[in-house]
Each structure stands twice: as structure tokens, then as C-alpha cells.
Amino acid sequence: MDGARPVTAPRGTTLTARSWQTEAPLRMLMNNLDPENAERPDDLVVYGGTGRAARNWASYDALVRTLTTLESDETMLVQSGKPVGVMRTHEWAPRVLIANSNLVGDWANWDEFRRLENLGLTMYGQMTAGSWIYIGTQGILQGTYETFAAVAAKRFGGTLAGTITLTAGLGGMGGAQPLAVTMNGGVAIVIECDPARIRRRIEHGYLDVQADSVQHALTLAEQSKAKREPLSIGLLGNAAQLVPQFLANDAPIDIVTDQTSAHDPLSYLPVGVEFDEWHEYARRKPEEFTGRAQASMARHVEAMVKFQDKGAEVFDYGNSIRGEARTAGLSRAFDFPGFVPAYIRPLFCEGKGPFRWAALSGDPKDIARTDKAVLELFPENESLARWIELAQDKVHFQGLPARICWLGYGERDRAGVEFNRLVANGELSAPVVIGRDHLDCGSVASPYRETEGMLDGSDAIADWPLLDAMVNVASGATWVSIHHGGGVGIGRSIHAGQVCVADGTDLASQKIERVLTNDPGMGVIRHVDAGYDRAEDVAAARDVRIPMAE
Amino acid sequence: MDGARPVTAPRGTTLTARSWQTEAPLRMLMNNLDPENAERPDDLVVYGGTGRAARNWASYDALVRTLTTLESDETMLVQSGKPVGVMRTHEWAPRVLIANSNLVGDWANWDEFRRLENLGLTMYGQMTAGSWIYIGTQGILQGTYETFAAVAAKRFGGTLAGTITLTAGLGGMGGAQPLAVTMNGGVAIVIECDPARIRRRIEHGYLDVQADSVQHALTLAEQSKAKREPLSIGLLGNAAQLVPQFLANDAPIDIVTDQTSAHDPLSYLPVGVEFDEWHEYARRKPEEFTGRAQASMARHVEAMVKFQDKGAEVFDYGNSIRGEARTAGLSRAFDFPGFVPAYIRPLFCEGKGPFRWAALSGDPKDIARTDKAVLELFPENESLARWIELAQDKVHFQGLPARICWLGYGERDRAGVEFNRLVANGELSAPVVIGRDHLDCGSVASPYRETEGMLDGSDAIADWPLLDAMVNVASGATWVSIHHGGGVGIGRSIHAGQVCVADGTDLASQKIERVLTNDPGMGVIRHVDAGYDRAEDVAAARDVRIPMAE
Numbered sequence A, B: 001m002d003g004a005r006p007v008t009a010p011r012g013t014t015l016t017a018r019s020w021q022t023e024a025p026l027r028m029l030m031n032n033l034d035p036e037n038a039e040r041p042d043d044l045v046v047y048g049g050t051g052r053a054a055r056n057w058a059s060y061d062a063l064v065r066t067l068t069t070l071e072s073d074e075t076m077l078v079q080s081g082k083p084v085g086v087m088r089t090h091e092w093a094p095r096v097l098i099a100n101s102n103l104v105g106d107w108a109n110w111d112e113f114r115r116l117e118n119l120g121l122t123m124y125g126q127m128t129a130g131s132w133i134y135i136g137t138q139g140i141l142q143g144t145y146e147t148f149a150a151v152a153a154k155r156f157g158g159t160l161a162g163t164i165t166l167t168a169g170l171g172g173m174g175g176a177q178p179l180a181v182t183m184n185g186g187v188a189i190v191i192e193c194d195p196a197r198i199r200r201r202i203e204h205g206y207l208d209v210q211a212d213s214v215q216h217a218l219t220l221a222e223q224s225k226a227k228r229e230p231l232s233i234g235l236l237g238n239a240a241q242l243v244p245q246f247l248a249n250d251a252p253i254d255i256v257t258d259q260t261s262a263h264d265p266l267s268y269l270p271v272g273v274e275f276d277e278w279h280e281y282a283r284r285k286p287e288e289f290t291g292r293a294q295a296s297m298a299r300h301v302e303a304m305v306k307f308q309d310k311g312a313e314v315f316d317y318g319n320s321i322r323g324e325a326r327t328a329g330l331s332r333a334f335d336f337p338g339f340v341p342a343y344i345r346p347l348f349c350e351g352k353g354p355f356r357w358a359a360l361s362g363d364p365k366d367i368a369r370t371d372k373a374v375l376e377l378f379p380e381n382e383s384l385a386r387w388i389e390l391a392q393d394k395v396h397f398q399g400l401p402a403r404i405c406w407l408g409y410g411e412r413d414r415a416g417v418e419f420n421r422l423v424a425n426g427e428l429s430a431p432v433v434i435g436r437d438h439l440d441c442g443s444v445a446s447p448y449r450e451t452e453g454m455l456d457g458s459d460a461i462a463d464w465p466l467l468d469a470m471v472n473v474a475s476g477a478t479w480v481s482i483h484h485g486g487g488v489g490i491g492r493s494i495h496a497g498q499v500c501v502a503d504g505t506d507l508a509s510q511k512i513e514r515v516l517t518n519d520p521g522m523g524v525i526r527h528v529d530a531g532y533d534r535a536e537d538v539a540a541a542r543d544v545r546i547p548m549a550e
């Protein structure tokens, strides 16, 4: 893309912008584009198919220029990766407001989106790409780890030792799968059609070995399974071809899922298309390509359904592959569930979700100090402690050092206020940003993923993420975003994000306390409203106000 | 509906709530349901088909209960007419945040909406119904007056004297049409199938007479036309039947439009269905009814197209009737334009739109004082002066006294700050609320109406209303709303609203200054971004910051 150049966030305590409240979004924008984080930095693509941090390089330059001079009572407005205004607000207001990829319902489809994208009028923001809080594959690792832990708890006595998981996709998100499986003690075979992605995951310690063939992969997997030892195996090839092949071989697979970029058919390689021709072909004939990709996904999903018929634990891992397969005519596409209703919703009822933070100093010691703070704040939480230890051991930081863990209502605010205190008293060398994925308890409407199968049938109601965004703006977040189409693709989701900056000031402490109470509070009230008992218990126990019940 | 009762807002200066910042939304919610304003108050329907102020009466009670006790650093969250949470925020934050009728794109259709509505999970908020800033038919009168003035300027030498306008619909919005035409000196024939609506508009002084037949209407119209005298004529019947009849009679019609509730096919009476059977039939067989309504709309629109062929000025008045007619197979449905690209967009480029305010005292003298203030602030604006005088003469207040006029960027903030000053120094007997329609310059994405035919093709991009909502939250509005489907129906629009309370305090003055700068500012930057020269001139002349141009 015109204007491409390598980008890395500044480290240390020297400010480029006028305050930490604006330095933080500046560094996090740059950090999203750090080659250690971004999948295709030259095209401003961070992860998840074509999830971008800025519309184009001219927009990137204007974002940087504006953030550098923004005052503490001004707010920059960003429309799909392009800064479109600066307005005078006040000190409690966010410094940046972002809306990415949003379309009116009847026009919310990939064709219209691409038409507008080609006109230069929009970009795809995914979830944390366009909202500047992507923290590398690590960001997804803990969620993936928790999901496989939930699978282990549900079906395999609390561990994946002695099981084989078959999946595909080693991209920005999917790359977390092999490590999450081995952290749970299991064996993973991960199919990926891009040799560079396999190499990269091995280099970063997320993947152990590469197999030469289906047979080789199975031999390696069965050896480790027999010894109940963890092992992750990459396998080069097309999932739509190889998953049916594993099935035909009667492979002893226990768990099947997938994280190819199925949400965007142009990002899924169809059977019969050479890897090297992929992007040129998709660009030239998007409709034909889409048809072929969907047909391949139908084959892929059909094999997954049959694995379930044979007794395997099978789930959609949030990439909408079932929806695409159904479009291609596979009637049984939705026979297996999404991962949220299967494993995650009980956590959402407690306001839990992927809480994350990053050290603006660039110093890994700052993250070590926050790790310690979290362990001290929640001594009774054993799985949290196990996660933090594993992460310290296994996670390679990408870009600015960062950490993620799932915390709930009444916990996030305590962690945030404590981090701010550590900045104030100098135990941390610089401020930290505190945010989360848009895949959170109260911030997303996505009927094929986060809100699939809600108890009251309210899957498609999108008032909640919009209220979440507004209440974050009203509570003092430093930047807030509303996106469309993240995870599952255009037309299928609306979601919001927020990031706070712990700069050690009193004002920041007050803001953090409110934002990190109200934002997970949206998860509690959303699930109370839908009729979940667990959410009602949490609301009652932790004093969440529910006007209809008063 | 269960729990129905008559509702009127309290008048005077005794507070029911804890401050004017919460008293104001309380009174305005009640004012929306005042029988003088609401079309079907027992069902909580305010206007525009089924645009509601609250989900049901239990929700209404909870809204009132919560507003009555809400503190000045708390915020109530409203999800489609039902209060779902109260959260601690701060003094600059809105007291109420509202999201109505929002659905994820692929589910944004009437079928899914009705399924969810029947489950009690959502409501249709229209624009100002669910956001509590409807001020009766007057609210639309000025916009309608301006539109017909623009028609007069474009085609008829600046006046409608000597012209006949043919239209339909005398509902909450459509009821403004006859008066807006006569205010411009013209003759209007308005078809309406509900005899009560015709009676009501005559009682309120919006309509002059009722004709007995097409022939009678034409005779009356031609007499006045010949004398170049204004006259408005109601005609009972079905527009899908009578508009073609006027055409067949070769009636000398100069202007044709329509304001039946076509955006919601269940609110359009099909030919052959008795008026008394309408709602029961629509409830029992919504799909069959929809098909019949759309077929009738095709007949109706076909006659409009033919009037255009014969040289009449024809436009869609924002009810999406062209879209429904096209669904029914009429290929020429979009042969005539929407009113926005035809007449309104140049105003939007200046940040102009339907600015409005209401006197919480209930005292008409307060509005008279604000009228005077507006005339003094903008002495050079002649059409504004003409409008205020006509309004003082012709407009009957409905519910709390209110006024509307179109002001632009750099004007609204001055008016708002001045009103607040008048509250502070006691020239107004109580605070006023200052808001607007969602049909405004920068607050809506609606490809069949407000954003039809944008210069750059960005009609469907919905980032703008979401940014508008967020920047209003960030600027100090007292309540802010994000709605879906207003005006043109589910799947076809996303839009935002804001209301400020001028309570005479210094804090209110600061908030008002920011909100009433930034909110119309969204209109300017949205149209700059789309490439309108007029908007670029306004931005340059009035110092609106455009980061890409710096």
C-alpha cells in the first residue's frame, strides 16, 4: 500500500504527545502495526482476515499528527480508520471516538462493503485491530486456553492429556490454538495452507513441530496421545481437503474445531486454488471466489459434523464457518454449537471476559509487577494463578509487553485502580493501558457467536453493545469504539470496545473505577435481562441495580 | 395495553425528581404520551406508525420511578423502552442513555423485529418517540414548511400561490402538510383513510375543510388556485385508489408527494381492506397483509410517476414508499427523488436541521420569550423571522409549549447559551429542554432518505450517527439515543438524538455550548467528507477542524 513503512511504538517515558492520555492511543495504534503484531503491516492489516488499524497511510499520518497535538479537553473522531474531526469536549470525555465498518442493515453485506471499501470510504476494523488494543496472538491465547480448559472439564476429566484435537488456521488468532491445547496437556494437529504461518508459530514457540503428511501427523499424534504427553503439530495443506481425509482415515480425533478466516470468504482458500494465486484471484473475481470458498467450507463443515456423529466434541470457534457452509447448501451446518453457548456464557453472566493491559514503557518488568498485583488481589482464584504462571513461562511478548486474564464484575475495577496506584507510586515505570477484546460479556451482539442461543431468543438485539459504548464514553474511558462485522463478518455482529489509561492521576483512578465497573456491569444486566439465574445471583450479590426488579 | 392511563407532564417549578437534569427527561417522557401529542397513548404509541415512548406500562412505571430518584452522577440505561440499569458516572455525563430497535444487520427486517417485539424484547422507537423529544405535529411543521418553500423557490417563483399539491396522510407527521402548503400560499388536497384524523386536523387548525369526493375536492381546489388563495382540503379515502383517480381525471396537479406510514407495511391500508378491519387483519396475517399493502403502494407510486411524466414536481417525503413499491415489482419506483437530495442537503452542509426546544414550565410565555431571543440573535435571517411570526399566529401548542426552527453550525450553540442565560436571570419561568429530530444534518444514515444519493456514494455508511451519539455523550448532553429504522423502517436507517437541559447553571451553559457546537458539527464534517463544496466553505469560514486537510 502507498506510503508503507515499518512502525514501532516509542518506549520509555518521553512523551511525543501532550499527555499520557493521548500518548497512549498513539503508542497503541503504532503497536498494532508493529511487525511483531501485525500480520500484513504494509497493508495496515493487523489480524483476522483484513482487520485494519487505519484506512490507508495518509489516514495513519493524520491520526498520528492529530494525536500528537490533541489537548486534554479535545476529542478526535475516527470514521473507519480515518480521522474526520476534532471537537472540544472536556476532561472526563474520551480523547478518541471510533466507529468502524458500520453499515445500515439492508446494506450490511460483503458486496456493498467491498464496493465502499474500493471507493476508499470504509475499512474493516475487526475487533481490536481498528480499535488499537490488539496485543498479538497472546491476546487470544488465554481465551483459547480457557475454552479448551472448559472442554477438558466438560468431557475429559479436567485435562486434555491423552486426547487429540484437530483444527485449522494459524493466523493472528488461530495461532493460539496449538499452545492452548498443549497448555491443557493435549495433542493438537493444526492444518494451515500458508507455510510462512507455520514457520512463524514454531519460531514464536506457539507450535512444536511440522508434519509432512496426514499419516505423519497421525503417527506423531498417536505416540504422544499414548504417552499422555502434550504435542502440537502443524500440517501444511487445505483444511477442506485434509479434514475429510482424517475422517476417511478413521483417525482417533477427540475434539474438532476451526479458526481459518471463514468469516470473510475471500480469506478462506478454496480447494483447487493454488496458495500463490489466492489473493490475486479473490481480487479479480470476488463473486466466483466466494462461491468456491463457500463450497469448500461446506465440505470442511460436513466432515466436522461427521466427526461429531462419531462422538467427537465439535464446536464452531467463532469464525462463522457454519453460516457460510449453510449458504453453500449444507443443511446440517448448525448441528454443532458455537463455543460461546457451549463453554463461555456462564462466565459472561459474571461479567467475565478478556480483560487485558499493556505496558506503555515497553518494559517487561512492568508486566511482571502487574502479574504480581493480580495474584495478590485474587489469591483465592486458582485457575487465574495457574494461567499467570503458564503465561510468564510460555508467552513471548509481541510489541509492547502485555497481559490478559479473564476477570469479572467487581474484579476488573479493583485491578485497574491498583495498577493506577502502582503508576502513581512509581512501582511501574510508566502508565499502562487497560482494555479488552470486543468479544466480551456485555459489549457484543453476534447471533452466530457471542449471543448465539440466548435463553430468551434475543440473539439479534443490538441495543446492548450501543449502550455499552455510550456508557463507556459516559464513564471516562480514554478511547471508545463501535464496530460492525468483527469475528463473524459483515452483517453478523455489532460490538464495542473501550480502553482506559492508568496514568497515576486521581482523575484516572476515578475514571477507571467507573469504566471497569460499568463495562462488565453491562454483561451482568444483559444476562439478567435474558433470564440467566447465574447473572441474577451475581447482580444480587454484587449490588448491580436492575430497575425493573426494584 | 395493560396498565394504560392518561399521562400529562407536570407543569411549574415544583420538582418531582431530584434536579432539573432528571425532571426534564421525566416531563418529556410524559409529554410524549400526553393525549395532545400521542396518536395512541393507551398503547404508548406517539407517532409514525408504532413509534413508542416506552416498551409497556410496567416499563413506563420503572422509568418514572428510576428518574424520580436518579442522582446527578448516575445514568439510567434504556434498552428499547425499558430501563435495564443504573450506573454511577459523573456530572458531565448524560443522565439517560437510550438504544431503541437496534438489530444486527442480517436480522434487521420486520419479520425478525416483530418476532422479538411479540416476545416483549424490543419496541419500535421511531425517531423522537422513543427518545422523548416529540413535540406534536408542530415539530414537523417547520421542516415541512421549509421543504415546500424550497419547492416553491425551485419551480414556482418563490410561492405556491396558484398551485395545487396532492398528497396523503394526516397522521402525526403528515398532518403538517396542509398547513405547510397554505403557509406557502398554495392549495393542498390531502387524502386520508381515517375520518378521525381529518376531524382532528381541522380542530387543531392544520386543515381548512373536508371535501366529499374527488370531484368536490378538485372544484374547491381549482377555485382557490384561480384566485391564488391558500386552501387545504381533506379527502376521505384510500390514496392507492384516489391518486390514480386524480390522474385519470387529468387533474391540474402541480406537486405530488405522500406521507402515509408506508415505512411499515402494516400501517398502510391496502385497497379492498375496510378501515375497521385493518389492524385486526394486520395482526392476524402480517405476511398476507404486507403483500397486499405493497401491491397497493405500487399502484399509488405508479400514479405518482405518471404525474411526474406529465410535468408535476414529485418527491418521496421520507416514508420509503418507493422501496415498498419496488419490492412489489414496480421497476420505475425510484424515478422520482427523495426530498433530501432534492431540497434539504444544501442546508445539511451548513449543519442546519430541525433544532427545537420546549418549556418545562408549561407556560406559553416562556416560548414567546425564546422566540424573541431567536429573532434578536439572528436579525439578518428573514425566512427565520417569517417562520417565527407564522408559527406564533398559526401553531397550536400540543402538550408542553415548544418551538422549532432550523439553525446551523455556529447558531445553535448561541441560541442554547442564550436560553440558559434567560433561565438563570429569571426571564424564563423554568428550564427549557433543547433537542432536535434525528432527521438532522449529521445524525443519520438512511439511504432512502437523509443520505440518499450522497456525492461520494457513502449513503449506507453508518459510522456517522454512531460517532454523533458518542460525541454528544462526550459533550454533556442530558440524554442521548441511538435508534434503528426510524422514518423509513427496520433495516433502512440508523440515527441518533440528543437533548440538553438549560437549567440556568454555569455547568449547563458549558455543556450546551459544546453539544450544540459538536452535534451540528457532525453534519458539516460528514458533508465535507462526502465532497460537498458548500460544507467545505462552511468548515473553512466557521473553523471546523478537518484533520485530513491539515
Ligand SMILES: NC(=O)c1ccc[n+]([C@@H]2O[C@H](COP(=O)([O-])OP(=O)(O)OC[C@H]3O[C@@H](n4cnc5c(N)ncnc54)[C@H](O)[C@@H]3O)[C@@H](O)[C@H]2O)c1
Residues within 6 Å of the ligand: A039, A047, A048, A049, A050, A140, A143, A168, A169, A170, A171, A172, A173, A174, A175, A191, A192, A193, A194, A197, A237, A238, A239, A240, A259, A260, A261, A262, A263, A264, A267, A268, A269, A270, A317, A318, A319, A320, A439, A486, A487, A488
Ligand atoms: N474465537 C475467538 O475468540 C475469535 C476471536 C477473533 C477472531 N476469531 C475468528 O477466527 C478466525 C481466524 O482469525 P485469525 O485472526 O487467525 O485470522 P487470519 O486471517 O490471521 O488467519 C487465518 C488463517 O487461516 C488460513 N486459511 C485460510 N483458508 C484456509 C484453508 N482452506 N485451509 C487451511 N488454512 C486456511 C490462512 O492462511 C490464515 O493463516 C476469523 O474468522 C476470526 O474472525 C475468533
Ligand SMILES: NC(=O)c1ccc[n+]([C@@H]2O[C@H](COP(=O)([O-])OP(=O)(O)OC[C@H]3O[C@@H](n4cnc5c(N)ncnc54)[C@H](O)[C@@H]3O)[C@@H](O)[C@H]2O)c1
Residues within 6 Å of the ligand: B039, B047, B048, B049, B050, B140, B143, B168, B169, B170, B171, B172, B173, B174, B175, B191, B192, B193, B194, B197, B237, B238, B239, B240, B259, B260, B261, B262, B263, B264, B267, B268, B269, B270, B317, B318, B319, B320, B439, B486, B487, B488
Ligand atoms: N419527511 C419527514 O420529515 C418525515 C419525518 C418523520 C416521519 N416521516 C414518515 O412519514 C410517514 C408518516 O408519518 P406519521 O407520523 O404521519 O405516521 P402516522 O402513522 O401517524 O400517520 C399515517 C397516516 O396515513 C394514513 N394512511 C395509511 N394508509 C393509507 C392509505 N392507503 N390511504 C390514505 N391514508 C392512509 C393513516 O390513516 C394515518 O393517518 C411515516 O412513514 C414516517 O416515517 C417523514
